[in-house]
Amino acid sequence: MKYQILVIEDDPIFTFLLEKGIKASDIKGNITTFTNGLPAITYLKKEYIKENNYVIFLDLNMPVMNGWKFMEHFETLANSSNCIVFILSSSGNKLDIENLIESPLVADFILKPINETIFKRITKTIVSKFGE
Amino acid sequence: MRGNNILDKKRIEALESFEIMDSEEENLYNDITALAAAICNTPISLISLVDEKRQFFKSHYGLDFNYTPIEESFCKYLIQEDEDLLVVENTHIDKRFANHPSVKENPAIGFYAGVSLTTTNGYRLGTLCVLDYQSKKLDSVQLNGLKTLAQQVIQLFELRKSKKNEENQKNELERKGDLLNNIVEATQIGIWERDIKYDSFKLNDEGLKMIGHNEDDMNSLSQNAWESLIHPSDLSMVKDALSSCFNDKSEVYDIQYRIQNKKGHILWVHDKGKILTWNGKEPVLMYGTIQNITEKVNRNSEIVRLKNNQEAIINSTEDLLWSVDTEFRLIIANNSYHKLIERNIGYQFKEGDFVFEYDFNKEISNKWKAYYERALKGERFSIKEKFHDPSKKKTTYGLTSFDPLYDKERNLIGVTCFSKDITAEVLAQQVTTNAKEELERIMDASLDIICTFNKEGYFLTVSEACKRILGYAPKELIGRKYIDFIFNEDRPASQKSVVSVISGSIETYFENRYIHKNGNLVHMLWSSNWNSDDEIAYCSAKDITEQKKSELQLEQSERRFKTLVQEGTELIAIFDQEAKFIYVSPSSKNTLKMSPEELLGSTAFDHIHLDDHEAVYAQFMEVTKNRQVYMKPFRFKNGEGDWRWLETIATNQLNEPSINGIVVNTRDVTDRILHLRAIEKQNTKLKEIAWTQSHIVRAPVARLMGLINLIRDKKENLEFEEKERMLQYIIKSAEEIDSIIKKIVDNTAHTLDIEEIE
Numbered sequence: 001m002k003y004q005i006l007v008i009e010d011d012p013i014f015t016f017l018l019e020k021g022i023k024a025s026d027i028k029g030n031i032t033t034f035t036n037g038l039p040a041i042t043y044l045k046k047e048y049i050k051e052n053n054y055v056i057f058l059d060l061n062m063p064v065m066n067g068w069k070f071m072e073h074f075e076t077l078a079n080s081s082n083c084i085v086f087i088l089s090s091s092g093n094k095l096d097i098e099n100l101i102e103s104p105l106v107a108d109f110i111l112k113p114i115n116e117t118i119f120k121r122i123t124k125t126i127v128s129k130f131g132e
Numbered sequence: 133m134r135g136n137n138i139l140d141k142k143r144i145e146a147l148e149s150f151e152i153m154d155s156e157e158e159n160l161y162n163d164i165t166a167l168a169a170a171i172c173n174t175p176i177s178l179i180s181l182v183d184e185k186r187q188f189f190k191s192h193y194g195l196d197f198n199y200t201p202i203e204e205s206f207c208k209y210l211i212q213e214d215e216d217l218l219v220v221e222n223t224h225i226d227k228r229f230a231n232h233p234s235v236k237e238n239p240a241i242g243f244y245a246g247v248s249l250t251t252t253n254g255y256r257l258g259t260l261c262v263l264d265y266q267s268k269k270l271d272s273v274q275l276n277g278l279k280t281l282a283q284q285v286i287q288l289f290e291l292r293k294s295k296k297n298e299e300n301q302k303n304e305l306e307r308k309g310d311l312l313n314n315i316v317e318a319t320q321i322g323i324w325e326r327d328i329k330y331d332s333f334k335l336n337d338e339g340l341k342m343i344g345h346n347e348d349d350m351n352s353l354s355q356n357a358w359e360s361l362i363h364p365s366d367l368s369m370v371k372d373a374l375s376s377c378f379n380d381k382s383e384v385y386d387i388q389y390r391i392q393n394k395k396g397h398i399l400w401v402h403d404k405g406k407i408l409t410w411n412g413k414e415p416v417l418m419y420g421t422i423q424n425i426t427e428k429v430n431r432n433s434e435i436v437r438l439k440n441n442q443e444a445i446i447n448s449t450e451d452l453l454w455s456v457d458t459e460f461r462l463i464i465a466n467n468s469y470h471k472l473i474e475r476n477i478g479y480q481f482k483e484g485d486f487v488f489e490y491d492f493n494k495e496i497s498n499k500w501k502a503y504y505e506r507a508l509k510g511e512r513f514s515i516k517e518k519f520h521d522p523s524k525k526k527t528t529y530g531l532t533s534f535d536p537l538y539d540k541e542r543n544l545i546g547v548t549c550f551s552k553d554i555t556a557e558v559l560a561q562q563v564t565t566n567a568k569e570e571l572e573r574i575m576d577a578s579l580d581i582i583c584t585f586n587k588e589g590y591f592l593t594v595s596e597a598c599k600r601i602l603g604y605a606p607k608e609l610i611g612r613k614y615i616d617f618i619f620n621e622d623r624p625a626s627q628k629s630v631v632s633v634i635s636g637s638i639e640t641y642f643e644n645r646y647i648h649k650n651g652n653l654v655h656m657l658w659s660s661n662w663n664s665d666d667e668i669a670y671c672s673a674k675d676i677t678e679q680k681k682s683e684l685q686l687e688q689s690e691r692r693f694k695t696l697v698q699e700g701t702e703l704i705a706i707f708d709q710e711a712k713f714i715y716v717s718p719s720s721k722n723t724l725k726m727s728p729e730e731l732l733g734s735t736a737f738d739h740i741h742l743d744d745h746e747a748v749y750a751q752f753m754e755v756t757k758n759r760q761v762y763m764k765p766f767r768f769k770n771g772e773g774d775w776r777w778l779e780t781i782a783t784n785q786l787n788e789p790s791i792n793g794i795v796v797n798t799r800d801v802t803d804r805i806l807h808l809r810a811i812e813k814q815n816t817k818l819k820e821i822a823w824t825q826s827h828i829v830r831a832p833v834a835r836l837m838g839l840i841n842l843i844r845d846k847k848e849n850l851e852f853e854e855k856e857r858m859l860q861y862i863i864k865s866a867e868e869i870d871s872i873i874k875k876i877v878d879n880t881a882h883t884l885d886i887e888e889i890e
Contacts, residue, residue, distance in 0.1 A: 011831065013861045017838040061827045090834045091826025112831075113838030116845070 003053035037070030080104040146255035165193035174262040181258035207259040222267035247282035344394030363390035400429040452551035507534035603649030619645035725771030741767035
């Protein structure tokens with residue numbers, strides 16, 4: 001099954017590390033990166049189609065449009081059947097995930113940095129959702 | 133030989149039968165003694181009769197006295213010695229005579245010769261004797277002459293005796309004849325003789341007198357003439373009676389009928405008789421008596437009349453009268469008694485019947501028997517008795533008195549009973565008693581005091597309730613003045629009330645306070661009514677102490693409630709279902725700066741912030757479904773134009789008739805809300821700090837960790853350029869951490885206002 005990978009992260013170091021990690025793992029798909037929620041949602045509003053599958057890595061704390069705002073917008077157009085969101089956060093603060101945990105789009109919360117074990121868990125989640 | 137003893141009773145009786153002792157001197161006997169003296173040539177001759185004590189001289193020739201005591205008697209020797217003749221020629225030499233006073237002294241008798249006077253039955257009565265002063269001898273001629281004379285004397289005695297008997301018999305006959313006449317006269321019984329053959333009817337004087345005739349008028353009359361006197365109504369009866377006597381020898385004629393006497397008066401006669409002479413079968417003579425029984429008949433008819441009257445009297449009463457004898461047999465009873473008995477046992481007792489019916493109720497019979505027995509012991513008493521009358525199906529009460537019944541000789545012969553129906557009295561008494569008892573029970577059962585007092589204010593009666601209410605027993609109050617028990621402060625008003633009661637007005641709901649025996653005050657509520665006939669006030673009084681207390685409590689709680697509602701900060705309002713104000717508590721001035729009048733008529737939504745309309749409306753609608761709803765604070769524009777946050781509890785009282793609305797209790801929570809807002813704002817800031825710290829601080833650390841992981845895992849495969857880039861990243865991250873920590877210290881101190889905490 002094919003899917004598109006969207007990385008929405010303002011920190012270039014994390015973006016770098018995430019791309020490295022994705023490439024090293026079994027996750028296959030084209031990676032598109034955005035530095036905050038606004039370009040990402042703009043892109044999705046334009047490009048999103050039901051027939052595609054989307055795997056989104058979303059950082060919460062970003063300038064211009066943070067992760068929560070993005071989710072608000074994204075929930076209005078996306079469908080849980082073809083979208084899967086991994087929330088990335090550098091803090092272990094529970095407040096971050098309070099409003100998002102309910103969302104059917106969100107598959108997992110990932111505390112940065114992402115190590116190999118975490119990638120394996122992510123891969124498993126994606127495969128179980130969209131297949132090999 | 134009989135009569136030889138002087139004391140022989142038979143001799144004495146024989147002597148007495150001649151009735152000669154102490155009889156008069158008789159010449160006949162004097163001639164004999166004179167003759168005897170002459171024959172014997174003696175100076176003295178005596179006829180001497182000897183009884184047990186003395187000798188009596190029926191004739192005494194030559195002596196002056198006519199008797200001597202028996203001791204001086206010479207003649208007794210003939211009787212004693214049972215001799216027909218005694219001759220003592222010389223008394224001085226005879227041992228029987230020698231010491232005799234009349235021999236030794238005067239008249240110094242020298243000779244005695246006596247011949248026994250012996251009756252034909254052989255009794256010696258005495259002697260014919262001759263006496264001389266000298267001794268002498270009698271020749272045989274002289275002695276025979278003396279004996280003959282003695283014989284003559286005894287014959288005279290016998291003759292005298294039989295003559296006396298004849299006289300007596302004659303007298304007896306005369307006496308009997310007189311007696312019969314007297315009886316006939318005294319009893320006024322007429323005697324008659326009826327000659328049937330010759331048709332004559334003879335009446336004696338009494339009989340004639342009875343019919344008003346005398347002997348001169350008619351000596352004899354015919355049967356027809358007699359019948360003409362008989363009352364026409366009775367004539368056939370008389371004829372029948374007579375003819376049945378004529379036909380039957382054994383028949384006795386005994387009838388009562390009326391005849392008319394000469395003067396025209398009607399008499400009742402009792403005519404009795406029998407035919408005594410028959411000629412074969414033919415009646416010849418009939419004898420009988422006739423008696424005037426008019427008085428008796430009249431008396432009988434009077435008795436019958438009296439009896440009828442008495443019966444009428446005893447039977448005219450409804451009361452029961454009866455008497456029984458000692459064996460419980462009915463002597464007499466009046467009709468009422470008979471009727472009662474008949475109703476109970478089906479028939480009446482007859483006189484002489486045993487008054488206990490065998491089949492009748494044993495218990496009742498025994499009871500009555502005991503009463504009779506008690507009376508038969510001589511006791512007089514009365515008992516009150518219930519009588520059940522099965523026919524009328526009703527119960528009556530009788531007062532029965534039992535009196536022992538005595539005959540003329542004061543012998544107890546039975547019991548007289550008199551039973552009076554006292555049902556009416558008993559019932560009336562019962563009603564009165566019941567009413568009285570009921571009244572007393574009502575009075576005593578009453579929780580209120582029921583009492584009476586007179587003009588002077590003294591309690592006359594007080595019901596039991598006073599014990600409970602005032603602690604005094606009725607007797608402690610009766611006779612005391614009511615005013616003494618009233619609390620001082622209430623006395624003038626109470627007296628005024630009493631004055632108005634006595635003047636005739638009915639006083640109700642008058643309140644005063646009495647002093648309980650234990651000193652406590654008791655609130656009383658009075659209703660009083662004056663009866664001007666009795667001059668008594670009738671009152672009832674209720675203890676309203678508890679009521680007063682609760683009234684006071686209610687008053688206080690009302691006041692408290694009023695204070696709370698008016699002065700409180702909480703607003704109480706009632707809305708209709710359209711949220712229109714129906715009631716607003718006066719505290720609205722405090723809470724909303726608006727008077728209730730300003731709010732009434734408007735709806736809540738006229739004052740509520742538009743933004744809150746929706747939420748408030750939804751909650752308001754919920755009240756109509758639920759009993760009570762807590763409504764979240766909303767904004768309400770007060771009288772001064774400020775928005776105030778109000779917190780409300782709404783209660784559905786639509787079904788409560790006295791309210792018929794939705795009650796809301798509302799508090800102004802603006803201050804609280806503003807405080808909350810302030811706290812929330814601060815919290816947000818604090819959260820921001822925490823968030824910022826968690827992200828900003830941890831981000832460079834996480835980056836470092838990620839880079840380190842990459843270097844460790846892929847160090848052989850990393851190109852130089854990549855290694856250089858990662859080094860730069862590490863340095864940048866470390867610098868970032870340093871600057872962030874500095875910032876945090878500054879920021880935190882500023883935000884939390886460290887000085888305040890200190």
